Amino acid sequence: xxxxxxxxxxxxxxxxxxxxxxxxxxxxxxxxxxxxxxxxxxxxxxxxxxxxxxxxxxxxxxxxxxxxxxxxxxxxxxxxxxxxxxxxxxxxxxxxxxxxxxxxxxxxxxxxxxxxxxxxxxxxxxxxxxxxxxxxxxxxxxxxxxxxxxxxxxxxxxxxxxxxxxxxxxxxxxxxxxxxxxxxxxxxxxxxxxxxxxxxxxxxxxxxxxxxxxxxxxxxxxxxxxxxxxxxxxxxxxxxxxxxxxxxxxxxxxxxxxxxxxxxxxxxxxxxxxxxxxxxxxxxxxxxxxxxxxxxxxxxxxxxxxxxxxxxxxxxxxxxxxxxxxxxxxxxxxxxxxxxxxxxxxxxxxxxxxxxxxxxxxxxxxxxxxxxxxxxxxxxxxxxxxxxxxxxxxxxxxxxxxxxxxxxxxxxxxxxxxxxxx
Numbered sequence: 001x002x003x004x005x006x007x008x009x010x011x012x013x014x015x016x017x018x019x020x021x022x023x024x025x026x027x028x029x030x031x032x033x034x035x036x037x038x039x040x041x042x043x044x045x046x047x048x049x050x051x052x053x054x055x056x057x058x059x060x061x062x063x064x065x066x067x068x069x070x071x072x073x074x075x076x077x078x079x080x081x082x083x084x085x086x087x088x089x090x091x092x093x094x095x096x097x098x099x100x101x102x103x104x105x106x107x108x109x110x111x112x113x114x115x116x117x118x119x120x121x122x123x124x125x126x127x128x129x130x131x132x133x134x135x136x137x138x139x140x141x142x143x144x145x146x147x148x149x150x151x152x153x154x155x156x157x158x159x160x161x162x163x164x165x166x167x168x169x170x171x172x173x174x175x176x177x178x179x180x181x182x183x184x185x186x187x188x189x190x191x192x193x194x195x196x197x198x199x200x201x202x203x204x205x206x207x208x209x210x211x212x213x214x215x216x217x218x219x220x221x222x223x224x225x226x227x228x229x230x231x232x233x234x235x236x237x238x239x240x241x242x243x244x245x246x247x248x249x250x251x252x253x254x255x256x257x258x259x260x261x262x263x264x265x266x267x268x269x270x271x272x273x274x275x276x277x278x279x280x281x282x283x284x285x286x287x288x289x290x291x292x293x294x295x296x297x298x299x300x301x302x303x304x305x306x307x308x309x310x311x312x313x314x315x316x317x318x319x320x321x322x323x324x325x326x327x328x329x330x331x332x333x334x335x336x337x338x339x340x341x342x343x344x345x346x347x348x349x350x351x352x353x354x355x356x357x358x359x360x361x362x363x364x365x366x367x368x369x370x371x372x373x374x375x376x377x378x379x380x381x382x383x384x385x386x387x388x389x390x391x392x393x394x395x396x397x398x399x400x401x402x403x404x405x406x407x408x409x410x411x412x413x414x415x416x417x418x419x420x421x422x
Contacts (some may be wrong), residue, residue, distance in 0.1 A: 008032070008074070020374055021242070024032065024212070026061070037084070037243075037259040038081060038086070038260065038262075038263040038264075039083070039086070039264055040057075041061050041082065041222065041264060041266050041267070042060045042061050042266075042267045042268075042269070043057035043058060043059045043224055043266075043267075043269070044058050044060050044271070045057045045118070045227035045270050045271065045376065047273050047317035048382070052083070052355070052381045052382040053382075055226045055227065055259070057224040057268060059279045059403065061139070063080055063082075064081055064082060064217055065081045065137055065191065065215075066079075066081040066135065066137055066217060066219050067080055067171060067329065068081070069243055069406060070177050070247060073177050073368055074389070075274060077221075078221055079134060079215055079220065080220055080221075080222065081137075081218065081220070082217060082218055083217050084136075084194065084217055084218050084262065085215055085245040086276060087243065087257050087258045087259050087403075088215075088216065088254065088257070089212075089213040089251050089254050089256060089257040090211070090212050090213070090256060090258070091139075091211035091212070091215070092254060092255070092256045093254050094207060094209060095102045095204050095209065095256075096204070097205055097207050098203065098204075098205065100203035102199060102203070103199075103201075103254070104252065104253060104254055105201055105203055105204050105252065105254065106201065106203075106211075106255065107199050107200065107202075107250070107251060107255070108136045108200050108249075108250075109197075109198070109249070109251075110131060110134070110135060110136050110194045110197065110198040110200075111132070111197070111248040111249065112132055112194050112199065113132060114130050114131070114132045115126040115130065115239055116128050116129075116130050116132060117133065117237050117239050118237055119236055119266055120236065120237060121231065121233035121234060121235045122233060122234070123231070123421075124386035125231050125233060125235070126167070127225040127230050129222065129224050129225055129266065130222075130223040131220060131222055131223075132166075132220065132265075133218050133220050134194055134220060134221055135191060135192055136192060136194075136217070136219075136249075136271070137189070137190060137191030137216070137217065138214065138215055138216045138217070139188070139189045139191070139215040140187065140189075140211070140213050141186055141187045141211070141212040141213075142186065142208055142210060142211050142212075143186070143209070144159055145157040145186070145342070146163060146185055148246055149161065149206060153265065154184065154293055155183070156181065158183055160205065160206075161204040161205060161206055161407035162202045162203065162204060162205060163204075165206060166190075167190035167235075168186065168190050170192045170200065170202070171200050171201055171202050173194065173198040173200045174192040174193060174194055174195060175192070175333065176190070176192060176193070189215070193219065195293075199250065199252075200311060207300065211254075211255065213251070214262065225268075227270050227317075228318060228319075228379045228380070228381075228382075230318070230319075230362065231270070231272070231319065231420065232271055232272040232318060232420060233269075233270055233271075234269050234270075235266075235267070235268040236265070236267050236268075237265075237266050238263055238264060239262075239263070239264040239266070240262070240388075241261070241262050241263075241264070242260065242262075242346060243259055243260055243261060244257060244260055247333070248262075249262065250398055255388060257416050262403075265362065272316075272317045272318030272420060273315050273316060274315070274316050274318065274320050274402075274418060274420040275315040275316075276312055276314055276418050277312060277313040277314075277315075278310070278313075279312075285308040285310060285392060286308060287307060287336075287346075287410075288306060288308070288379070289303030289305070289307075290303070290304065290307070291305055293387070302396070302399060302400060304396050304399075304404060305393050305395055305396055306394040307392060307393040308392050309390070309392075310390045310392075311387065311388070311390050312389070313385055313387065313388070314352065314383055314386045314387075314388045314389050315383060315384055316382070316383045316386075317382045317383070318379060318420055319420070320418055320419060320420045321374040321375060321376045321419050322373045322377065322415055322416065322419075323370065323373075323374040323419070324348050324369045324370065324415065325414075325415040325417060326413070326414060327412050327414075328343050329346065330343060330344075330346075332349065332370040332372045333346060333347060333370070334346050334348060334370065334371060334372070334412060334414040335412055336410040337411065337412055338402075338405050338408035338409060338410045338411075339408055339409070340405060341409060342402075342405055342408070344394055344398035344401055344402060345395075346392050346394055346414065347391075347392070347393045348390070349366040349367060349393065349415055350366075350367050350388070350389070350390055350392075351364060351365050351366055351389040351390075351391070352362040352364035352367075352377060352387030353388055354383075354386070355379060355380055355381040355383040356377050356378070356379055356380070357377065357378050357380060358376075359375075359376050359377075374419070384405045390416060392414065
């Protein structure tokens with residue numbers, strides 16, 4: 001079965017080389033058609049009551065390869081690993097023993113520079129994330145290493161193929177943690193983490209007539225924006241890396257990748273919570289003086305103000321705005337009116353729980369709302385069932401005017417709007 005499998009693979013590669021040679025003959029005609037491979041990276045944020053201070057996305061891209069085998073290392077270093085198996089690389093020429101030029105053998109150069117990418121929602125909201133690769137791994141297939149080296153022990157044969165030992169022994173400019181993969185007489189799985197972005201190359205101690213690199217995976221670091229500062233929605237964006245000799249991903253001059261471009265597509269989902277809950281029968285409020293009307297009537301004095309407070313509960317994880325709508329507008333405030341048409345303004349004030357601040361970063365305590373300009377509020381944490389208050393007040397001067405209409409009833413509707421669609 002093994003012989004049939006290898007024969008089938010060799011036949012596939014011959015066909016593949018034949019097709020490549022045909023495509024190579026058409027390169028003058030179709031030189032502008034670059035072969036591209038795309039990879040999807042996804043992350044999500046939704047508030048968690050058990051983690052109110054969480055400001056990070058959860059990476060929902062399945063880890064493969066390195067981080068599956070080294071989860072503790074990846075978690076400690078905020079790394080993930082992703083499959084790049086949509087492209088492979090094939091040796092196009094001999095690799096000669098003791099080659100003096102690192103580009104004539106097995107070589108990886110990984111683009112470790114941080115790249116800043118803007119992701120955009122359908123509404124046009126924009127945020128920046130940073131991304132960088134830190135390592136690369138693959139399976140390398142060649143002829144039977146026992147035949148090549150004359151060593152019957154497979155592990156010893158792999159160690160004898162390369163200066164410094166097997167491919168698990170990373171070259172200068174790279175490092176390995178512990179061996180992450182397996183090997184056979186034909187295949188060796190390895191992973192190299194870059195130290196400084198310089199090429200990582202192994203010198204061959206034997207001639208290689210054929211070499212095939214596949215199952216490529218990359219380790220990466222993703223730094224996402226603060227989701228509490230983003231509106232709900234799906235944000236997308238892309239990064240483009242070039243692949244080939246002298247490019248972002250460089251495999252040297254002998255091993256040539258099947259693709260010339262790697263496109264990293266990013267999708268960030270933000271699902272915020274904004275819930276406001278009032279107790280029953282809180283839609284009608286009576287404005288009264290402090291302590292009720294009776295004590296003011298008995299004392300024969302004018303009340304300092306009329307007011308009503310209404311508590312409510314708040315669940316929130318994102319930026320939101322508040323504004324009032326008035327049945328009887330009075331400047332930027334709402335008013336109440338009597339049967340004679342006399343109108344006095346009512347101040348509408350909001351107090352919000354800890355974890356929500358105003359535009360200036362201050363606590364929200366009796367903040368004046370307007371009917372003309374929305375007020376924006378910002379979360380510093382996820383507010384889960386926070387206690388809040390709306391206050392409605394008529395000032396002393398307005399109360400004095402109202403006394404001139406004693407016996408009249410003042411009415412008016414004030415609508416308070418919460419809106420997470422910034």
